[in-house]
Amino acid sequence: MGSRIGRRALLGVYAALVLVPLLVMLAGSFKSTSDLFSNPFSLPEEWRFSNYSEVLGSGDLSTAFTNSAVVSTCSVTLTLLLGSLAAYGVARIPGWPGWAVYGFLVLGMSVPAQANMIPQFVLFDVLGLTDSLTGLVLINIVSTLPVAVFILAGFMRALPREIYEAAALDGVGPWRTYRSITLPLSLPSVAATAIFLLVIHWNELLYPLLFINDPEKRTLPLALLNFQGEFLTNYPLLFTGVVVASLPLVVGYIFLQRFFIAGMTAGSVKE
Amino acid sequence: MSAPSPVKTGPSPAADPPFPERVAHRRRSLRRRYGHPAFYLFPLPALVLYVIFFAIPTVQAFQYAVTDWDGYSADYDSVGLDNFGQLAGGDDLFSNAMSNSLKFMLVVVVLQTLFSLVLASMLTRNSRSSTLLRAVFFLPTILSSVSVAFVWKFIYDPNFGLANGALEGVGLDALTSSYLGDDGKAIYFLALTQVWFHTGQMMVIFIAGLQQIPRELYEAAAIDGVSRWQRFRHVTWPMIAPATSIVIAYTTIQSFKAFDLVLGLGGNPPQGSLDILSTRIYTSFANSEFGYAAAESIVFMALIALVTVIQRRTVKLTQSGA
Numbered sequence: 001m002g003s004r005i006g007r008r009a010l011l012g013v014y015a016a017l018v019l020v021p022l023l024v025m026l027a028g029s030f031k032s033t034s035d036l037f038s039n040p041f042s043l044p045e046e047w048r049f050s051n052y053s054e055v056l057g058s059g060d061l062s063t064a065f066t067n068s069a070v071v072s073t074c075s076v077t078l079t080l081l082l083g084s085l086a087a088y089g090v091a092r093i094p095g096w097p098g099w100a101v102y103g104f105l106v107l108g109m110s111v112p113a114q115a116n117m118i119p120q121f122v123l124f125d126v127l128g129l130t131d132s133l134t135g136l137v138l139i140n141i142v143s144t145l146p147v148a149v150f151i152l153a154g155f156m157r158a159l160p161r162e163i164y165e166a167a168a169l170d171g172v173g174p175w176r177t178y179r180s181i182t183l184p185l186s187l188p189s190v191a192a193t194a195i196f197l198l199v200i201h202w203n204e205l206l207y208p209l210l211f212i213n214d215p216e217k218r219t220l221p222l223a224l225l226n227f228q229g230e231f232l233t234n235y236p237l238l239f240t241g242v243v244v245a246s247l248p249l250v251v252g253y254i255f256l257q258r259f260f261i262a263g264m265t266a267g268s269v270k271e
Numbered sequence: 272m273s274a275p276s277p278v279k280t281g282p283s284p285a286a287d288p289p290f291p292e293r294v295a296h297r298r299r300s301l302r303r304r305y306g307h308p309a310f311y312l313f314p315l316p317a318l319v320l321y322v323i324f325f326a327i328p329t330v331q332a333f334q335y336a337v338t339d340w341d342g343y344s345a346d347y348d349s350v351g352l353d354n355f356g357q358l359a360g361g362d363d364l365f366s367n368a369m370s371n372s373l374k375f376m377l378v379v380v381v382l383q384t385l386f387s388l389v390l391a392s393m394l395t396r397n398s399r400s401s402t403l404l405r406a407v408f409f410l411p412t413i414l415s416s417v418s419v420a421f422v423w424k425f426i427y428d429p430n431f432g433l434a435n436g437a438l439e440g441v442g443l444d445a446l447t448s449s450y451l452g453d454d455g456k457a458i459y460f461l462a463l464t465q466v467w468f469h470t471g472q473m474m475v476i477f478i479a480g481l482q483q484i485p486r487e488l489y490e491a492a493a494i495d496g497v498s499r500w501q502r503f504r505h506v507t508w509p510m511i512a513p514a515t516s517i518v519i520a521y522t523t524i525q526s527f528k529a530f531d532l533v534l535g536l537g538g539n540p541p542q543g544s545l546d547i548l549s550t551r552i553y554t555s556f557a558n559s560e561f562g563y564a565a566a567e568s569i570v571f572m573a574l575i576a577l578v579t580v581i582q583r584r585t586v587k588l589t590q591s592g593a
């Protein structure tokens with residue numbers, strides 16, 4: 001009996017540790033600085049929406065929001081397209097050549113971004129792809145292709161071979177097999193990968209920090225980081241920025257929890 | 272795939288079949304062996320981009336590492352292994368970042384693995400309350416590191432922050448701290464933030480592992496009347512070995528890469544007490560020391576590989592040795 005109460009207490013404490021800071025932040029985004037400092041845990045004395053109009057009105061964050069939306073959407077879509085094509089190829093090439101191509105692509109998962117970012121920066125600079133959203137999309141694609149291929153190929157290899165034999169007997173070519181058979185059957189893993197990629201690309205900081213100087217091209221995490229310098233201890237304003245930047249994913253998470261959890265786990269299970 | 276000459280296409284039947292049939296036959300056997308030629312086109316777009324923008328730059332990092340290039344001059348000199356010599360001996364900033372990275376990694380790996388395993392073992396059943404709590408614990412994972420950094424900046428604020436406020440509220444004034452302002456402890460407080468950030472993600476991996484343990488094993492253990500600890504030591508722990516390896520390996524790599532969190536909490540460039548290898552490399556790069564930063568990045572990569580191997584060995588040892 002004692003252990004059951006202990007279990008509940010522990011779970012309760014941990015839930016509070018997770019939720020209280022987030023709720024303090026959410027309420028704080030509607031407070032004045034003095035209200036936040038004197039009553040951090042209570043609801044706002046008076047609900048102020050001025051933080052939001054200030055943060056969004058100055059333009060910086062709304063521009064960043066649009067940039068993030070564009071870059072993330074394109075990065076996720078293109079990584080999925082290229083990744084699923086590659087995964088299909090390596091799953092269907094028989095014998096060692098298939099595994100060799102797969103191994104080469106997946107090897108990239110063990111290269112930390114800091115290891116090749118310098119030559120990448122030089123290359124992108126030469127090609128005029130710095131200070132460009134296209135450049136961000138491109139670097140997002142290549143940096144996450146390995147993990148996308150890893151998840152998708154794992155799934156596609158597990159599909160029963162008989163499907164392919166039947167398709168070949170019916171004279172269905174490789175391309176149509178990919179589009180009308182493999183891809184629809186792989187939908188669960190495609191969805192999981194899509195969410196995993198979305199979380200990574202939406203929150204990506206390193207590459208924008210390296211590649212972007214122009215304030216008009218900033219993405220949300222970079223804009224937030226700059227906020228910090230500007231509004232040193234104006235926490236309500238910082239919190240408003242955090243709420244704006246996190247809202248799309250959190251809302252998505254509330255409705256699609258299961259997919260988010262499956263996606264983020266698929267991405268972390270690499271062996 | 273070089274086409275073998277017709278003479279060598281295996282033992283030819285006594286009467287050679289007509290030419291088109293032979294071609295068709297050979298094509299069939301090639302396909303059986305190597306698959307449809309079109310299969311090789313599918314990975315091609317990904318491969319092209321990956322080679323140009325990922326693989327080649329990775330190799331180039333090694334070339335840069337033996338130069339003194341500043342990133343913009345047209346010419347630069349090869350300096351051999353001087354960069355590495357300096358990293359090994361005379362660079363206080365680098366050794367500081369190295370020691371911070373290792374402290375950070377150790378604390379994060381131990382606490383995060385422990386917390387996620389304990390939480391997972393309490394939420395293994397698929398009841399409604401378990402599912403809800405899992406979703407709550409997982410929530411921080413989807414936030415951006417910069418967002419998490421701002422929330423924790425406020426928690427750790429020495430004057431107005433939640434942590435000191437809460438401690439004073441319950442009369443534990445003695446435990447209040449300046450957190451990130453305390454140079455000796457800052458890296459450990461950073462580690463706590465990282466643990467808060469990713470425990471839920473690792474918990475989910477442990478839950479999947481725990482759910483795969485057959486009930487019969489526990490029933491057998493109950494019949495044998497073993498203690499709880501023994502049950503954990505001899506049933507649960509060996510059975511979740513794959514999950515544990517994944518959690519530890521992933522947590523390690525994630526902790527070495529905790530770049531955004533450090534910049535968010537420690538500033539850019541980060542204060543020395545929070546500087547870890549990933550931010551150190553970035554700072555060298557931002558200071559136009561391209562060659563030197565490349566050398567740092569190679570040490571970084573080697574260190575991650577080394578630590579991963581050591582850990583894998585350790586985990587295996589505790590799991591196989593009875």
